[in-house]
Amino acid sequence: MGNSHNQTEELFDAKFLGRLRSLFFKLRKRRQLQRRGQHSTPAAGFTREFKDHRSYTPGDDFRTIDWRLFARLEKPFIRIFEEVQEFHVHILIDRSGSMVDPYPQKRTMALRVTVALAYLALLSQHRVSILSLADELRRETQPMKGQGHVHFLLKQMAELEFGGTTDLIGSLRQFRPGRDRRGMVFLISDLFGRSPETSTEALLQATGWPAETHVIHVLHPREKEPDLQGEIRLLDVETAEIRRIWMTKRELARYAKAFQQFMDDLHRFCMRRQIDYFPWTTDQLFEDTFLDLLSRGSALAGTG
Amino acid sequence: MRFLYPSLFLVWAPLVLVPIVLYLFRPRPRTVRTSTLPFFKWLAREHQDSAWLRWLKHLLSLLLSILVVLGAAAALARLVVAPSAESLRTVVVLVDRSASMAAGPEEGRTRLQEAVSLVEHRLAGLSAGVGVIVMAYDRRPEVLLSRSLDRRQVRRALASIRVRPIEGKPAEAIELARRLAALETPASIWHATDATDEARTSNSQSSTDGDEGAAIGGEESHVRDSSAAVVVEHLGVAMPRPRNVGITAFRLRRRPMERGTFEAFVQVHCVADEPVPATLDIAVDGTLVAPRKLTLRPGGRERLLIPVEAAADADRVLSLQLSVEGDVLPLDDVVHARVPRLRPVQVLWISESPDPFTELALSSLGIEGDLEVLQGPPSAWPPKDAVDVVVFDHWAPPEWPTDVPVIGVDPPGPLGPVRAVRIGSGGLPLENLRAPSRDHPVLYGVATGRVAVTQTAVVEAGGPLESLWIGPQGPLLLAGEIRGQRIVVMAFSPQHSEQLPLMASYPLLIGNAIYWAAAHELESAQGMNRRTGELVKLEGKHLIWQDSRGRDAAEGTVALQGGAAELDRIGPWRTDAGQSGSASLLSVRDTLIPARPQDASAGDDEQAESPLQGDLAPLLLWGVLALLVVESWLYHRYVAY
Numbered sequence: 001m002g003n004s005h006n007q008t009e010e011l012f013d014a015k016f017l018g019r020l021r022s023l024f025f026k027l028r029k030r031r032q033l034q035r036r037g038q039h040s041t042p043a044a045g046f047t048r049e050f051k052d053h054r055s056y057t058p059g060d061d062f063r064t065i066d067w068r069l070f071a072r073l074e075k076p077f078i079r080i081f082e083e084v085q086e087f088h089v090h091i092l093i094d095r096s097g098s099m100v101d102p103y104p105q106k107r108t109m110a111l112r113v114t115v116a117l118a119y120l121a122l123l124s125q126h127r128v129s130i131l132s133l134a135d136e137l138r139r140e141t142q143p144m145k146g147q148g149h150v151h152f153l154l155k156q157m158a159e160l161e162f163g164g165t166t167d168l169i170g171s172l173r174q175f176r177p178g179r180d181r182r183g184m185v186f187l188i189s190d191l192f193g194r195s196p197e198t199s200t201e202a203l204l205q206a207t208g209w210p211a212e213t214h215v216i217h218v219l220h221p222r223e224k225e226p227d228l229q230g231e232i233r234l235l236d237v238e239t240a241e242i243r244r245i246w247m248t249k250r251e252l253a254r255y256a257k258a259f260q261q262f263m264d265d266l267h268r269f270c271m272r273r274q275i276d277y278f279p280w281t282t283d284q285l286f287e288d289t290f291l292d293l294l295s296r297g298s299a300l301a302g303t304g
Numbered sequence: 305m306r307f308l309y310p311s312l313f314l315v316w317a318p319l320v321l322v323p324i325v326l327y328l329f330r331p332r333p334r335t336v337r338t339s340t341l342p343f344f345k346w347l348a349r350e351h352q353d354s355a356w357l358r359w360l361k362h363l364l365s366l367l368l369s370i371l372v373v374l375g376a377a378a379a380l381a382r383l384v385v386a387p388s389a390e391s392l393r394t395v396v397v398l399v400d401r402s403a404s405m406a407a408g409p410e411e412g413r414t415r416l417q418e419a420v421s422l423v424e425h426r427l428a429g430l431s432a433g434v435g436v437i438v439m440a441y442d443r444r445p446e447v448l449l450s451r452s453l454d455r456r457q458v459r460r461a462l463a464s465i466r467v468r469p470i471e472g473k474p475a476e477a478i479e480l481a482r483r484l485a486a487l488e489t490p491a492s493i494w495h496a497t498d499a500t501d502e503a504r505t506s507n508s509q510s511s512t513d514g515d516e517g518a519a520i521g522g523e524e525s526h527v528r529d530s531s532a533a534v535v536v537e538h539l540g541v542a543m544p545r546p547r548n549v550g551i552t553a554f555r556l557r558r559r560p561m562e563r564g565t566f567e568a569f570v571q572v573h574c575v576a577d578e579p580v581p582a583t584l585d586i587a588v589d590g591t592l593v594a595p596r597k598l599t600l601r602p603g604g605r606e607r608l609l610i611p612v613e614a615a616a617d618a619d620r621v622l623s624l625q626l627s628v629e630g631d632v633l634p635l636d637d638v639v640h641a642r643v644p645r646l647r648p649v650q651v652l653w654i655s656e657s658p659d660p661f662t663e664l665a666l667s668s669l670g671i672e673g674d675l676e677v678l679q680g681p682p683s684a685w686p687p688k689d690a691v692d693v694v695v696f697d698h699w700a701p702p703e704w705p706t707d708v709p710v711i712g713v714d715p716p717g718p719l720g721p722v723r724a725v726r727i728g729s730g731g732l733p734l735e736n737l738r739a740p741s742r743d744h745p746v747l748y749g750v751a752t753g754r755v756a757v758t759q760t761a762v763v764e765a766g767g768p769l770e771s772l773w774i775g776p777q778g779p780l781l782l783a784g785e786i787r788g789q790r791i792v793v794m795a796f797s798p799q800h801s802e803q804l805p806l807m808a809s810y811p812l813l814i815g816n817a818i819y820w821a822a823a824h825e826l827e828s829a830q831g832m833n834r835r836t837g838e839l840v841k842l843e844g845k846h847l848i849w850q851d852s853r854g855r856d857a858a859e860g861t862v863a864l865q866g867g868a869a870e871l872d873r874i875g876p877w878r879t880d881a882g883q884s885g886s887a888s889l890l891s892v893r894d895t896l897i898p899a900r901p902q903d904a905s906a907g908d909d910e911q912a913e914s915p916l917q918g919d920l921a922p923l924l925l926w927g928v929l930a931l932l933v934v935e936s937w938l939y940h941r942y943v944a945y
Contacts, residue, residue, distance in 0.1 A: 098339035
């Protein structure tokens with residue numbers, strides 16, 4: 001327990017939580033400026049809350065006339081409602097070995113993004129489910145709703161253990177979001193499978209999800225451009241496979257080109273299938289990057 | 305197999321420990337944990353091997369490194385394979401530098417280069433204590449280096465050998481080499497030549513004295529001189545299938561009865577496997593006169609007669625150039641000859657009472673201007689000016705001249721070195737003369753069978769004089785050369801002969817005798833067309849070689865020493881004293897380039913393996929280089945392993 005508390009303090013210290021709150025207010029302010037009003041589309045699972053009256057003007061929907069008020073004041077007024085949408089936010093976090101080794105910053109970054117997204121969703125009265133994937137998909141929390149689950153969320157995330165191999169295809173195949181509510185899926189992973197080709201094959205599963213899907217590609221800068229020279233014995237952190245290689249500047253350039261090609265392929269693949277692809281390296285500023293993430297048309301940014 | 309410098313091997317060979325130590329204590333590469341191994345594997349996809357294969361490669365790398373070090377050490381220590389040089393004390397290197405050794409190039413090298421290379425290869429395997437004598441020969445042998453233990457001097461001497469356009473005569477050279485080799489025995493003579501065994505045998509009688517031993521190296525044969533313990537080893541460098549056409553004989557002579565016209569006799573030999581088309585370009589003073597197309601049979605010869613007009617004002621240079629596709633020896637394709645200017649032959653006729661028929665014959669010959677006859681009584685002898693021929697008609701000088709050709713007609717008694725006895729009572733009429741040498745130039749065109757003469761003297765035959773007409777009392781027409789002087793004796797009286805004086809045969813006989821007797825003088829005075837390698841007496845201080853147009857060649861001036869010079873080039877020449885001539889190869893031996901015998905194919909195979917004999921340093925260095933290349937290819941063609 002004490003260890004978990006320490007980890008929680010380490011990952012999500014008071015400063016971070018304060019930044020989250022300010023982030024939430026920023027988002028709400030932005031949302032007020034972008035409010036859509038009464039013309040939101042009614043749909044199953046929606047709640048309509050009364051907000052105000054306004055004088056009837058020709059052309060208004062006469063079904064919205066408050067007849068009781070008309071009986072009392074003999075003047076027609078129409079009722080104005082505020083539409084509140086409830087989403088089921090699924091957050092899939094990669095807990096494979098490559099997310100913590102050799103760059104633990106990736107783990108920290110992934111957890112912080114997870115917590116931030118979940119915090120934002122809980123404050124916006126959405127249902128939140130957190131699942132982790134490595135060699136298989138695992139549910140970390142039951143669906144949560146309301147601010148009261150924030151501390152539970154922090155505790156769970158702090159206790160999440162990373163390690164093992166990645167089976168992206170198998171894990172994502174196991175994930176089946178419900179069709180009862182509109183869903184949002186955030187996949188937070190480095191997308192390193194057994195080979196670069198398996199990543200796109202795994203993301204192919206996301207096209208069948210009835211949800212708005214965001215892929216947050218967590219990377220360390222050294223993964224894009226490694227700082228290796230000379231003869232090196234490479235040890236794969238997940239499979240413990242060993243390869244020897246002699247790295248030269250030319251080979252470094254080839255590696256960087258190949259990695260960039262890998263990212264470009266992912267981006268192209270996601271764009272064609274209306275999946276939001278968001279690369280996030282650990283050296284980026286959290287708040288700015290998070291706001292960028294939400295400003296990319298996420299429904300999460302438009303509610304609350 | 306041994307090292308010439310074993311200490312160097314001992315110094316460098318321990319370096320083999322370096323790769324072994326490096327192998328045993330090779331630095332292990334640092335281990336880096338990575339999450340992106342698939343991308344690195346994509347870089348190194350072409351070289352994904354297992355641990356045992358990697359171990360095998362390390363071991364192979366170690367082995368290659370050891371081989372490289374040992375190979376380099378052995379090369380520095382001069383590893384040699386010399387199976388037969390242990391017991392020798394002297395080696396005489398005898399290199400044929402005659403014209404045929406310029407044949408080629410086969411694989412970019414002439415026969416001489418091949419011979420020098422072969423000798424150098426064998427020299428490398430020779431023990432340091434064996435003295436080496438370097439000789440070269442063409443028509444004459446030359447000792448280029450007396451006995452030396454310094455191999456650099458030997459190599460310099462070998463490198464200085466150049467082909468000379470001169471016919472080769474190995475017999476004298478081998479004999480001289482034997483004498484030199486016999487000074488310090490046991491000795492071996494390495495005779496590098498393109499001549500076959502047959503040619504060597506015919507040229508070197510001394511080589512047949514001993515027993516033949518086993519061959520070593522390429523086409524080699526041993527001949528042991530049992531008395532002097534000298535072994536002659538012939539290192540054959542003959543070409544396998546030579547193709548050569550060359551001019552092997554040339555002679556320029558005046559056409560009888562045609563003033564100002566010469567006739568060039570040309571003989572062309574061919575060595576080939578099939579009929580060879582050839583073109584003979586005939587040029588006078590550098591201007592092409594007439595090309596002739598020839599088709600030469602393999603191993604055959606072609607003889608040609610080419611008319612040449614002489615000029616009155618100056619000598620002309622006649623050039624013959626053979627053009628044959630694939631000809632391996634250009635030296636025998638060209639002949640230069642000087643065509644002497646028109647000059648009458650000066651004849652001094654001494655007679656107490658001039659014979660009218662002889663006078664008629666001489667005057668008829670002089671009509672064309674070819675002869676200038678000076679007639680005088682015995683008191684006019686000796687003449688003030690030199691003449692080409694002297695005719696003593698029924699008279700003999702008390703002191704016999706030895707520096708001028710003489711024709712003695714109706715001798716009154718002995719004629720100098722020729723003993724003759726006068727026949728009394730007006731002579732002896734003869735018919736049906738016998739002519740044993742009908743082809744002699746003096747009898748050219750003479751109808752011997754129709755001649756009837758009156759013999760007036762009996763001449764002692766034998767010796768250098770050749771009997772051309774023989775009667776019952778002995779020879780009555782003789783011709784020959786006594787101590788360099790040409791003499792023609794006519795032991796009959798034209799005036800008293802019945803049929804001879806009024807026949808055309810008599811002027812012909814007189815004219816033939818004059819031209820034959822004066823041939824040497826005419827040639828020496830008006831141009832000497834000689835073969836290369838001949839020693840000629842020359843006047844003046846310099847011999848100047850010229851081109852086919854008669855212009856002095858650049859760097860063609862040679863200082864004359866001792867009044868003689870060896871004609872060692874092909875082309876026309878002159879001296880600053882006014883002499884002129886030409887030199888051409890004209891050698892049947894060098895034109896008929898011998899082919900490598902078929903039965904020497906086994907020897908060729910051995911020769912192909914000969915890189916494993918002698919000095920192996922170059923081979924080892926190439927091997928080291930090859931090992932390095934192999935190692936680079938195996939281990940450094942990819943970035944990863």
